[in-house]
Amino acid sequence: MGSSLFAGISGLASAGKQLDVIGNNIANVNTIGFRSGRIHFGDILSQSVTGGAAAGMQVGRGVDVAAITTQFSSGSFETTANATDLAIDGDGFFIVKDADGGEYYTRAGAFHLDNNGYLVDVNSLKVQGYNITGSDPDTISDISLSGVQSEPSATTEISIGANLDAAAVAGGTFNASQTVYDSLGAIHSLKLTFQKTEGNGCWGFKSYLDNDVATAQTYSGIKFDTNGVLEKVYSSSIGTPTISTTGTGTATATVNNQGQLYKDSTEITLTRGADNNTWAITANGGYENMSITLGTVDTDDEVAIDIDGTGGTDITFALENAWAENDTIKFTIDQTEVAPADVNLTMPAIGTDATIGDSGVVSWDLAGTTAENVTGYASTSVIRTLVHDGYSSGSLKSISVTADGIISGFFTNGQTSDISQIVLADFANVTGLKRMGKNLFGTTVESGDAVPNRPGSAGMGEISPNSLEMSNTDIATEFINMITAQRAYQASAKIVTVTDQMMAELMNVKR
Numbered sequence: 001m002g003s004s005l006f007a008g009i010s011g012l013a014s015a016g017k018q019l020d021v022i023g024n025n026i027a028n029v030n031t032i033g034f035r036s037g038r039i040h041f042g043d044i045l046s047q048s049v050t051g052g053a054a055a056g057m058q059v060g061r062g063v064d065v066a067a068i069t070t071q072f073s074s075g076s077f078e079t080t081a082n083a084t085d086l087a088i089d090g091d092g093f094f095i096v097k098d099a100d101g102g103e104y105y106t107r108a109g110a111f112h113l114d115n116n117g118y119l120v121d122v123n124s125l126k127v128q129g130y131n132i133t134g135s136d137p138d139t140i141s142d143i144s145l146s147g148v149q150s151e152p153s154a155t156t157e158i159s160i161g162a163n164l165d166a167a168a169v170a171g172g173t174f175n176a177s178q179t180v181y182d183s184l185g186a187i188h189s190l191k192l193t194f195q196k197t198e199g200n201g202c203w204g205f206k207s208y209l210d211n212d213v214a215t216a217q218t219y220s221g222i223k224f225d226t227n228g229v230l231e232k233v234y235s236s237s238i239g240t241p242t243i244s245t246t247g248t249g250t251a252t253a254t255v256n257n258q259g260q261l262y263k264d265s266t267e268i269t270l271t272r273g274a275d276n277n278t279w280a281i282t283a284n285g286g287y288e289n290m291s292i293t294l295g296t297v298d299t300d301d302e303v304a305i306d307i308d309g310t311g312g313t314d315i316t317f318a319l320e321n322a323w324a325e326n327d328t329i330k331f332t333i334d335q336t337e338v339a340p341a342d343v344n345l346t347m348p349a350i351g352t353d354a355t356i357g358d359s360g361v362v363s364w365d366l367a368g369t370t371a372e373n374v375t376g377y378a379s380t381s382v383i384r385t386l387v388h389d390g391y392s393s394g395s396l397k398s399i400s401v402t403a404d405g406i407i408s409g410f411f412t413n414g415q416t417s418d419i420s421q422i423v424l425a426d427f428a429n430v431t432g433l434k435r436m437g438k439n440l441f442g443t444t445v446e447s448g449d450a451v452p453n454r455p456g457s458a459g460m461g462e463i464s465p466n467s468l469e470m471s472n473t474d475i476a477t478e479f480i481n482m483i484t485a486q487r488a489y490q491a492s493a494k495i496v497t498v499t500d501q502m503m504a505e506l507m508n509v510k511r
Helices: 002-027 475-510
Strands: 037-043 063-070 077-079 086-089 093-097 103-106 126-131 140-142 157-163 173-181 187-196 202-209 221-224 230-238 242-244 250-255 268-272 279-284 291-294 302-306 315-320 328-331 333-338 343-346 361-364 382-388 394-401 406-411 416-422 424-426 434-437 440-442 451-453 462-465 467-469
Touching: 002 037, 002 063, 002 475, 086 093, 157 173, 173 382, 230 250, 279 291, 394 416, 394 462
Parallel strands: 086 467, 157 361
Antiparallel strands: 037 063, 077 467, 086 462, 093 103, 093 126, 093 424, 103 440, 126 140, 126 416, 157 382, 173 187, 187 202, 202 221, 221 230, 230 333, 242 328, 250 315, 268 279, 268 328, 291 302, 302 315, 343 361, 394 406, 406 416, 424 451, 434 440
Protein backbone atom coordinates (compact mmCIF):
# COMPACT_ATOMS: atom_id res chain seq x y z
CA MET A 1 0.00 0.00 0.00
CA GLY A 2 2.96 2.30 0.53
CA SER A 3 3.86 1.97 -3.12
CA SER A 4 0.58 3.54 -4.13
CA LEU A 5 1.43 6.57 -2.03
CA PHE A 6 4.76 7.04 -3.78
CA ALA A 7 3.18 6.30 -7.16
CA GLY A 8 0.66 9.06 -6.54
CA ILE A 9 3.44 11.43 -5.50
CA SER A 10 5.33 10.64 -8.72
CA GLY A 11 2.16 11.40 -10.65
CA LEU A 12 1.89 14.77 -8.93
CA ALA A 13 5.52 15.58 -9.75
CA SER A 14 5.20 14.49 -13.39
CA ALA A 15 1.96 16.37 -13.93
CA GLY A 16 3.61 19.43 -12.42
CA LYS A 17 6.51 19.10 -14.87
CA GLN A 18 4.02 18.75 -17.71
CA LEU A 19 2.36 22.00 -16.63
CA ASP A 20 5.81 23.63 -16.57
CA VAL A 21 6.36 22.63 -20.21
CA ILE A 22 2.85 23.72 -21.21
CA GLY A 23 3.26 27.01 -19.41
CA ASN A 24 6.56 27.68 -21.16
CA ASN A 25 5.03 26.88 -24.56
CA ILE A 26 2.10 29.21 -23.97
CA ALA A 27 4.28 31.96 -22.54
CA ASN A 28 6.33 31.91 -25.76
CA VAL A 29 3.41 31.83 -28.16
CA ASN A 30 4.51 35.23 -29.54
CA THR A 31 8.26 34.58 -29.42
CA ILE A 32 9.80 34.77 -32.92
CA GLY A 33 11.22 31.43 -34.01
CA PHE A 34 10.35 29.69 -30.73
CA ARG A 35 10.27 25.89 -30.76
CA SER A 36 7.77 24.35 -28.39
CA GLY A 37 8.63 21.50 -26.03
CA ARG A 38 6.91 18.19 -25.50
CA ILE A 39 7.15 16.07 -22.36
CA HIS A 40 7.46 12.30 -22.51
CA PHE A 41 6.62 10.07 -19.54
CA GLY A 42 7.89 6.64 -18.62
CA ASP A 43 6.88 4.23 -15.90
CA ILE A 44 9.28 3.61 -13.03
CA LEU A 45 10.85 0.16 -12.86
CA SER A 46 8.28 -2.31 -11.58
CA GLN A 47 8.80 -4.64 -8.65
CA SER A 48 7.67 -8.25 -8.29
CA VAL A 49 5.24 -8.94 -5.47
CA THR A 50 6.67 -12.46 -5.10
CA GLY A 51 10.24 -11.34 -4.97
CA GLY A 52 11.02 -13.20 -8.15
CA ALA A 53 11.14 -12.27 -11.80
CA ALA A 54 7.72 -13.52 -12.83
CA ALA A 55 6.25 -11.08 -15.36
CA GLY A 56 2.72 -11.69 -14.19
CA MET A 57 3.42 -10.59 -10.61
CA GLN A 58 4.92 -7.10 -11.17
CA VAL A 59 3.53 -3.90 -9.71
CA GLY A 60 4.47 -0.51 -11.10
CA ARG A 61 6.11 2.11 -8.91
CA GLY A 62 4.75 5.22 -10.58
CA VAL A 63 5.72 7.58 -13.39
CA ASP A 64 8.76 9.68 -14.20
CA VAL A 65 9.66 12.23 -16.89
CA ALA A 66 11.55 10.30 -19.57
CA ALA A 67 12.41 13.28 -21.78
CA ILE A 68 11.43 16.78 -22.75
CA THR A 69 12.01 17.17 -26.47
CA THR A 70 11.98 20.24 -28.70
CA GLN A 71 9.51 20.25 -31.56
CA PHE A 72 11.16 21.52 -34.73
CA SER A 73 8.08 21.75 -36.92
CA SER A 74 7.83 25.08 -38.75
CA GLY A 75 5.79 27.98 -37.44
CA SER A 76 3.62 30.28 -39.51
CA PHE A 77 5.14 33.33 -41.25
CA GLU A 78 4.39 36.95 -40.50
CA THR A 79 4.99 39.55 -43.24
CA THR A 80 6.96 42.65 -42.23
CA ALA A 81 8.21 45.83 -43.89
CA ASN A 82 11.82 45.20 -42.87
CA ALA A 83 14.02 43.75 -45.63
CA THR A 84 16.34 42.17 -43.04
CA ASP A 85 13.53 40.24 -41.35
CA LEU A 86 14.12 36.71 -42.64
CA ALA A 87 12.42 33.35 -42.20
CA ILE A 88 13.55 29.88 -43.25
CA ASP A 89 11.04 27.99 -45.37
CA GLY A 90 12.20 24.46 -44.63
CA ASP A 91 15.10 22.95 -42.70
CA GLY A 92 18.10 24.76 -41.32
CA PHE A 93 19.18 27.39 -38.82
CA PHE A 94 20.76 30.81 -39.08
CA ILE A 95 24.32 30.87 -37.77
CA VAL A 96 25.24 33.68 -35.37
CA LYS A 97 28.40 34.42 -33.38
CA ASP A 98 29.12 36.40 -30.24
CA ALA A 99 32.06 38.73 -29.68
CA ASP A 100 34.18 35.83 -28.39
CA GLY A 101 33.57 33.68 -31.46
CA GLY A 102 31.02 31.43 -29.80
CA GLU A 103 28.68 29.98 -32.42
CA TYR A 104 24.94 29.61 -31.96
CA TYR A 105 21.99 28.63 -34.13
CA THR A 106 18.55 30.17 -34.34
CA ARG A 107 15.33 30.25 -36.33
CA ALA A 108 14.59 33.79 -35.15
CA GLY A 109 15.45 35.97 -38.16
CA ALA A 110 14.71 39.41 -36.75
CA PHE A 111 17.95 40.94 -38.01
CA HIS A 112 19.15 44.51 -38.45
CA LEU A 113 22.33 46.42 -39.26
CA ASP A 114 24.26 47.70 -36.26
CA ASN A 115 26.18 50.96 -36.15
CA ASN A 116 29.24 49.25 -37.61
CA GLY A 117 27.38 47.85 -40.60
CA TYR A 118 27.18 44.24 -39.39
CA LEU A 119 24.03 42.18 -39.79
CA VAL A 120 23.05 41.17 -36.25
CA ASP A 121 20.13 39.63 -34.37
CA VAL A 122 18.26 41.14 -31.41
CA ASN A 123 21.02 39.83 -29.11
CA SER A 124 23.67 41.72 -31.15
CA LEU A 125 25.12 38.41 -32.35
CA LYS A 126 26.60 38.64 -35.85
CA VAL A 127 24.94 36.69 -38.66
CA GLN A 128 27.30 34.46 -40.65
CA GLY A 129 27.64 34.11 -44.41
CA TYR A 130 29.79 34.89 -47.44
CA ASN A 131 30.91 38.46 -48.12
CA ILE A 132 30.81 38.33 -51.92
CA THR A 133 32.51 41.70 -52.40
CA GLY A 134 35.11 41.08 -49.69
CA SER A 135 38.70 39.92 -49.98
CA ASP A 136 37.80 36.30 -49.13
CA PRO A 137 34.36 35.62 -50.64
CA ASP A 138 34.51 31.83 -50.08
CA THR A 139 35.02 31.93 -46.32
CA ILE A 140 32.13 32.05 -43.86
CA SER A 141 32.46 35.15 -41.73
CA ASP A 142 30.47 38.00 -40.16
CA ILE A 143 28.20 39.58 -42.77
CA SER A 144 29.27 43.20 -43.09
CA LEU A 145 27.78 45.91 -45.27
CA SER A 146 30.12 48.59 -43.98
CA GLY A 147 31.79 50.68 -46.68
CA VAL A 148 30.04 48.84 -49.51
CA GLN A 149 29.69 51.01 -52.60
CA SER A 150 29.11 50.63 -56.31
CA GLU A 151 32.22 51.28 -58.41
CA PRO A 152 31.87 53.58 -61.43
CA SER A 153 31.72 52.21 -64.94
CA ALA A 154 32.66 54.05 -68.13
CA THR A 155 30.06 54.48 -70.85
CA THR A 156 30.79 52.26 -73.84
CA GLU A 157 27.45 52.34 -75.66
CA ILE A 158 24.63 54.79 -76.30
CA SER A 159 21.34 54.62 -78.15
CA ILE A 160 18.93 57.33 -79.23
CA GLY A 161 15.24 57.17 -79.93
CA ALA A 162 14.33 60.21 -82.05
CA ASN A 163 12.48 61.58 -85.05
CA LEU A 164 14.24 63.82 -87.58
CA ASP A 165 11.76 66.05 -89.37
CA ALA A 166 11.63 65.12 -93.06
CA ALA A 167 10.14 68.57 -93.77
CA ALA A 168 13.10 70.44 -92.28
CA VAL A 169 14.95 72.74 -94.65
CA ALA A 170 18.37 71.77 -95.95
CA GLY A 171 21.02 72.94 -93.51
CA GLY A 172 18.67 72.72 -90.53
CA THR A 173 20.16 71.09 -87.44
CA PHE A 174 18.90 69.11 -84.46
CA ASN A 175 20.87 68.18 -81.31
CA ALA A 176 20.56 65.05 -79.21
CA SER A 177 22.63 65.34 -76.04
CA GLN A 178 22.93 62.92 -73.15
CA THR A 179 24.97 62.32 -70.03
CA VAL A 180 27.79 59.75 -70.14
CA TYR A 181 30.45 58.69 -67.62
CA ASP A 182 34.19 58.14 -67.68
CA SER A 183 36.05 55.38 -65.83
CA LEU A 184 36.26 57.49 -62.66
CA GLY A 185 32.54 58.17 -62.69
CA ALA A 186 32.83 61.80 -63.79
CA ILE A 187 29.94 63.17 -65.82
CA HIS A 188 30.36 64.25 -69.46
CA SER A 189 28.02 65.36 -72.22
CA LEU A 190 27.93 63.39 -75.46
CA LYS A 191 26.12 65.23 -78.25
CA LEU A 192 25.09 64.22 -81.74
CA THR A 193 24.32 67.11 -84.07
CA PHE A 194 22.19 66.11 -87.06
CA GLN A 195 22.09 68.34 -90.17
CA LYS A 196 19.60 67.98 -93.00
CA THR A 197 21.10 67.72 -96.49
CA GLU A 198 19.56 68.32 -99.89
CA GLY A 199 19.63 64.60 -100.52
CA ASN A 200 16.29 62.85 -100.11
CA GLY A 201 16.07 61.50 -96.55
CA CYS A 202 19.75 62.14 -95.85
CA TRP A 203 20.98 63.60 -92.56
CA GLY A 204 24.62 64.06 -91.73
CA PHE A 205 25.74 63.94 -88.12
CA LYS A 206 28.76 64.86 -86.02
CA SER A 207 29.51 63.73 -82.47
CA TYR A 208 30.98 65.78 -79.64
CA LEU A 209 32.22 65.08 -76.13
CA ASP A 210 31.88 68.14 -73.93
CA ASN A 211 31.62 70.21 -77.14
CA ASP A 212 34.90 68.81 -78.50
CA VAL A 213 34.33 67.11 -81.84
CA ALA A 214 35.01 63.38 -82.09
CA THR A 215 38.31 62.44 -83.67
CA ALA A 216 36.70 59.81 -85.91
CA GLN A 217 33.36 58.22 -86.85
CA THR A 218 32.82 55.02 -88.81
CA TYR A 219 29.85 56.67 -90.56
CA SER A 220 28.94 60.30 -91.14
CA GLY A 221 25.27 60.18 -92.07
CA ILE A 222 21.98 58.27 -92.07
CA LYS A 223 19.36 57.89 -94.77
CA PHE A 224 15.61 57.24 -94.50
CA ASP A 225 13.40 55.66 -97.14
CA THR A 226 10.17 57.24 -98.44
CA ASN A 227 8.30 55.83 -95.43
CA GLY A 228 10.61 57.50 -92.92
CA VAL A 229 12.26 54.22 -91.96
CA LEU A 230 16.03 54.10 -91.46
CA GLU A 231 17.37 52.56 -94.65
CA LYS A 232 21.12 53.21 -94.85
CA VAL A 233 24.13 54.64 -93.10
CA TYR A 234 26.78 56.27 -95.18
CA SER A 235 30.37 57.43 -95.00
CA SER A 236 32.05 59.95 -97.26
CA SER A 237 35.37 61.52 -98.08
CA ILE A 238 36.98 63.41 -100.94
CA GLY A 239 39.50 62.09 -103.37
CA THR A 240 42.99 63.59 -103.59
CA PRO A 241 42.67 66.95 -105.33
CA THR A 242 44.26 67.35 -108.76
CA ILE A 243 45.84 70.77 -109.18
CA SER A 244 46.48 72.35 -112.54
CA THR A 245 48.40 75.60 -112.25
CA THR A 246 50.83 77.61 -114.28
CA GLY A 247 52.12 79.08 -111.06
CA THR A 248 53.39 77.55 -107.85
CA GLY A 249 49.99 77.22 -106.12
CA THR A 250 49.27 74.40 -103.69
CA ALA A 251 45.97 73.43 -102.08
CA THR A 252 45.37 71.46 -98.85
CA ALA A 253 41.87 70.03 -98.44
CA THR A 254 39.97 69.69 -95.13
CA VAL A 255 36.54 68.08 -94.88
CA ASN A 256 34.66 70.11 -92.29
CA ASN A 257 31.35 68.29 -92.47
CA GLN A 258 31.44 64.77 -93.89
CA GLY A 259 27.75 64.18 -93.35
CA GLN A 260 26.87 66.81 -95.97
CA LEU A 261 28.67 64.78 -98.64
CA TYR A 262 25.56 62.72 -99.16
CA LYS A 263 26.17 61.24 -102.61
CA ASP A 264 28.89 60.09 -104.96
CA SER A 265 29.83 62.81 -107.39
CA THR A 266 31.41 63.20 -110.72
CA GLU A 267 34.36 65.53 -110.73
CA ILE A 268 34.03 68.91 -109.04
CA THR A 269 36.15 71.69 -110.52
CA LEU A 270 37.11 75.04 -109.06
CA THR A 271 38.62 77.49 -111.56
CA ARG A 272 40.46 80.70 -110.88
CA GLY A 273 38.85 83.54 -112.82
CA ALA A 274 40.19 86.49 -114.71
CA ASP A 275 40.00 88.54 -111.56
CA ASN A 276 42.95 87.32 -109.56
CA ASN A 277 40.81 87.43 -106.35
CA THR A 278 37.98 85.29 -107.65
CA TRP A 279 37.31 81.54 -107.78
CA ALA A 280 34.30 79.93 -109.47
CA ILE A 281 32.64 76.51 -109.54
CA THR A 282 32.90 75.28 -113.10
CA ALA A 283 31.69 71.72 -112.39
CA ASN A 284 29.52 70.91 -109.36
CA GLY A 285 29.53 67.10 -109.51
CA GLY A 286 25.73 66.98 -109.16
CA TYR A 287 25.49 69.22 -106.08
CA GLU A 288 23.30 71.81 -107.79
CA ASN A 289 23.28 74.44 -105.05
CA MET A 290 26.97 74.34 -104.22
CA SER A 291 28.48 77.69 -103.32
CA ILE A 292 31.90 78.99 -102.35
CA THR A 293 33.22 81.78 -100.22
CA LEU A 294 36.72 83.15 -100.13
CA GLY A 295 38.96 83.59 -97.16
CA THR A 296 41.20 86.60 -96.88
CA VAL A 297 40.49 88.11 -100.26
CA ASP A 298 43.66 90.16 -100.54
CA THR A 299 45.89 87.13 -100.14
CA ASP A 300 43.44 84.64 -101.61
CA ASP A 301 44.46 82.02 -99.03
CA GLU A 302 41.26 79.97 -98.62
CA VAL A 303 38.28 78.67 -100.57
CA ALA A 304 35.35 77.43 -98.49
CA ILE A 305 32.74 75.20 -100.15
CA ASP A 306 29.14 74.83 -99.01
CA ILE A 307 27.93 71.65 -100.69
CA ASP A 308 24.19 72.43 -100.60
CA GLY A 309 24.49 76.17 -100.33
CA THR A 310 22.77 76.47 -96.94
CA GLY A 311 24.57 74.44 -94.28
CA GLY A 312 27.84 76.32 -93.87
CA THR A 313 31.35 75.28 -94.84
CA ASP A 314 31.68 71.60 -95.69
CA ILE A 315 35.08 71.51 -97.44
CA THR A 316 37.93 73.96 -97.11
CA PHE A 317 40.93 74.40 -99.40
CA ALA A 318 43.86 76.23 -97.86
CA LEU A 319 45.77 77.89 -100.70
CA GLU A 320 49.40 78.80 -100.74
CA ASN A 321 51.93 80.29 -103.16
CA ALA A 322 51.10 81.86 -106.52
CA TRP A 323 47.97 81.04 -108.55
CA ALA A 324 47.17 82.23 -112.07
CA GLU A 325 44.08 82.76 -114.15
CA ASN A 326 42.39 79.50 -115.28
CA ASP A 327 44.27 77.42 -112.74
CA THR A 328 42.03 74.59 -111.45
CA ILE A 329 41.43 72.36 -108.46
CA LYS A 330 39.65 69.13 -109.30
CA PHE A 331 38.36 66.48 -106.86
CA THR A 332 35.61 63.89 -106.43
CA ILE A 333 33.37 62.99 -103.48
CA ASP A 334 33.45 59.32 -102.51
CA GLN A 335 30.30 58.23 -100.71
CA THR A 336 29.43 54.69 -99.61
CA GLU A 337 26.05 53.48 -98.35
CA VAL A 338 25.46 50.27 -96.38
CA ALA A 339 22.58 48.73 -94.45
CA PRO A 340 22.04 50.25 -90.99
CA ALA A 341 24.94 49.42 -88.69
CA ASP A 342 26.24 50.53 -85.31
CA VAL A 343 28.44 53.61 -85.41
CA ASN A 344 31.75 53.79 -83.56
CA LEU A 345 32.51 57.26 -82.21
CA THR A 346 36.15 57.86 -81.27
CA MET A 347 36.03 60.39 -78.46
CA PRO A 348 38.61 63.13 -77.89
CA ALA A 349 40.91 62.77 -74.88
CA ILE A 350 39.25 63.97 -71.68
CA GLY A 351 42.43 65.36 -70.19
CA THR A 352 42.44 63.32 -66.96
CA ASP A 353 43.62 59.93 -65.78
CA ALA A 354 40.21 58.57 -66.68
CA THR A 355 39.10 56.96 -69.93
CA ILE A 356 35.77 56.69 -71.66
CA GLY A 357 34.32 54.06 -73.95
CA ASP A 358 36.21 50.97 -75.02
CA SER A 359 39.72 52.33 -75.57
CA GLY A 360 38.16 55.70 -76.26
CA VAL A 361 35.44 54.40 -78.61
CA VAL A 362 31.76 54.77 -77.73
CA SER A 363 29.38 52.71 -79.85
CA TRP A 364 26.08 54.18 -81.03
CA ASP A 365 23.69 51.22 -80.96
CA LEU A 366 21.83 52.07 -84.13
CA ALA A 367 21.05 48.67 -85.63
CA GLY A 368 21.22 46.10 -82.83
CA THR A 369 18.26 44.27 -81.34
CA THR A 370 18.30 46.67 -78.38
CA ALA A 371 18.64 49.82 -80.51
CA GLU A 372 16.20 52.65 -79.97
CA ASN A 373 14.23 53.59 -83.10
CA VAL A 374 15.31 56.58 -85.22
CA THR A 375 12.72 57.74 -87.76
CA GLY A 376 12.46 60.36 -90.48
CA TYR A 377 8.79 61.34 -90.49
CA ALA A 378 7.46 64.76 -91.52
CA SER A 379 6.81 65.88 -87.97
CA THR A 380 8.74 67.94 -85.47
CA SER A 381 12.21 66.68 -84.68
CA VAL A 382 12.08 65.25 -81.17
CA ILE A 383 14.01 63.02 -78.80
CA ARG A 384 11.95 60.11 -77.51
CA THR A 385 14.52 58.18 -75.49
CA LEU A 386 18.18 58.43 -74.51
CA VAL A 387 19.93 55.26 -73.38
CA HIS A 388 23.48 54.65 -72.23
CA ASP A 389 25.48 52.28 -70.11
CA GLY A 390 28.02 53.47 -67.59
CA TYR A 391 27.40 55.14 -64.27
CA SER A 392 29.07 57.05 -61.47
CA SER A 393 30.04 55.57 -58.11
CA GLY A 394 27.20 55.05 -55.65
CA SER A 395 26.54 54.57 -51.95
CA LEU A 396 24.35 51.82 -50.54
CA LYS A 397 20.73 52.98 -50.34
CA SER A 398 18.73 49.85 -49.56
CA ILE A 399 19.02 46.06 -49.61
CA SER A 400 16.92 43.07 -50.54
CA VAL A 401 17.32 39.33 -49.92
CA THR A 402 16.56 36.53 -52.37
CA ALA A 403 15.37 32.98 -51.69
CA ASP A 404 18.93 31.65 -51.93
CA GLY A 405 20.11 34.10 -49.28
CA ILE A 406 21.79 36.59 -51.59
CA ILE A 407 21.81 40.09 -50.10
CA SER A 408 21.62 42.56 -52.98
CA GLY A 409 22.29 46.25 -52.62
CA PHE A 410 20.55 49.08 -54.43
CA PHE A 411 22.89 52.04 -54.78
CA THR A 412 22.40 55.78 -55.23
CA ASN A 413 23.72 55.51 -58.81
CA GLY A 414 20.78 53.28 -59.73
CA GLN A 415 22.80 50.07 -59.82
CA THR A 416 22.06 46.79 -58.08
CA SER A 417 24.73 44.24 -57.17
CA ASP A 418 25.16 41.21 -54.90
CA ILE A 419 26.92 41.95 -51.61
CA SER A 420 26.70 38.90 -49.35
CA GLN A 421 25.01 35.52 -48.98
CA ILE A 422 23.55 34.09 -45.80
CA VAL A 423 24.61 30.57 -44.80
CA LEU A 424 22.37 28.07 -43.00
CA ALA A 425 23.34 25.12 -40.82
CA ASP A 426 21.74 21.73 -40.33
CA PHE A 427 22.47 18.80 -38.03
CA ALA A 428 22.41 15.03 -38.13
CA ASN A 429 20.10 15.07 -35.10
CA VAL A 430 18.38 18.41 -34.52
CA THR A 431 16.59 17.06 -31.43
CA GLY A 432 20.00 16.78 -29.81
CA LEU A 433 20.49 20.56 -29.85
CA LYS A 434 20.66 22.30 -26.51
CA ARG A 435 18.51 25.32 -25.70
CA MET A 436 20.72 28.28 -24.80
CA GLY A 437 17.96 30.83 -24.14
CA LYS A 438 17.11 33.92 -26.20
CA ASN A 439 15.95 31.70 -29.10
CA LEU A 440 19.44 30.23 -29.46
CA PHE A 441 20.57 26.62 -29.71
CA GLY A 442 23.99 25.08 -29.16
CA THR A 443 25.54 21.86 -30.37
CA THR A 444 25.94 18.73 -28.27
CA VAL A 445 27.43 15.31 -28.82
CA GLU A 446 23.92 14.07 -29.65
CA SER A 447 23.27 16.75 -32.27
CA GLY A 448 26.59 16.38 -34.05
CA ASP A 449 28.53 19.22 -35.64
CA ALA A 450 26.84 21.89 -37.75
CA VAL A 451 26.81 21.28 -41.51
CA PRO A 452 26.74 24.68 -43.30
CA ASN A 453 25.32 25.16 -46.79
CA ARG A 454 23.73 27.84 -48.94
CA PRO A 455 19.95 28.23 -48.67
CA GLY A 456 18.04 26.09 -51.14
CA SER A 457 20.89 23.59 -51.54
CA ALA A 458 21.75 20.25 -49.92
CA GLY A 459 18.31 19.96 -48.33
CA MET A 460 18.39 23.42 -46.78
CA GLY A 461 15.26 25.53 -46.75
CA GLU A 462 14.95 28.74 -48.72
CA ILE A 463 14.95 32.25 -47.30
CA SER A 464 11.67 34.12 -47.17
CA PRO A 465 12.51 37.86 -46.99
CA ASN A 466 10.36 40.46 -45.26
CA SER A 467 9.04 37.65 -43.06
CA LEU A 468 9.42 36.33 -39.54
CA GLU A 469 8.70 32.77 -38.43
CA MET A 470 6.33 32.75 -35.48
CA SER A 471 6.34 30.33 -32.57
CA ASN A 472 5.22 26.80 -33.46
CA THR A 473 3.19 26.58 -30.25
CA ASP A 474 -0.35 25.32 -30.98
CA ILE A 475 -2.57 27.03 -28.41
CA ALA A 476 -5.46 24.60 -28.91
CA THR A 477 -3.21 21.60 -28.36
CA GLU A 478 -1.62 23.19 -25.30
CA PHE A 479 -5.04 23.84 -23.74
CA ILE A 480 -6.01 20.21 -24.26
CA ASN A 481 -2.71 19.12 -22.73
CA MET A 482 -3.32 21.49 -19.84
CA ILE A 483 -6.68 19.87 -19.15
CA THR A 484 -5.21 16.37 -19.23
CA ALA A 485 -2.33 17.47 -17.00
CA GLN A 486 -4.77 19.02 -14.56
CA ARG A 487 -6.85 15.84 -14.44
CA ALA A 488 -3.75 13.73 -14.01
CA TYR A 489 -2.65 15.93 -11.13
CA GLN A 490 -6.09 15.73 -9.51
CA ALA A 491 -6.18 11.96 -9.90
CA SER A 492 -2.70 11.54 -8.47
CA ALA A 493 -3.65 13.74 -5.53
CA LYS A 494 -6.70 11.54 -5.01
CA ILE A 495 -4.49 8.45 -4.86
CA VAL A 496 -2.47 10.11 -2.12
CA THR A 497 -5.56 11.04 -0.10
CA VAL A 498 -7.21 7.62 -0.52
CA THR A 499 -4.00 5.84 0.46
CA ASP A 500 -3.79 8.10 3.49
CA GLN A 501 -7.34 7.20 4.47
CA MET A 502 -6.61 3.49 4.08
CA MET A 503 -3.54 3.82 6.28
CA ALA A 504 -5.61 5.66 8.85
CA GLU A 505 -8.11 2.77 8.87
CA LEU A 506 -5.21 0.35 9.32
CA MET A 507 -4.03 2.31 12.32
CA ASN A 508 -7.52 2.04 13.81
CA VAL A 509 -7.43 -1.76 13.79
CA LYS A 510 -5.44 -1.85 17.00
CA ARG A 511 -8.21 -0.07 18.93
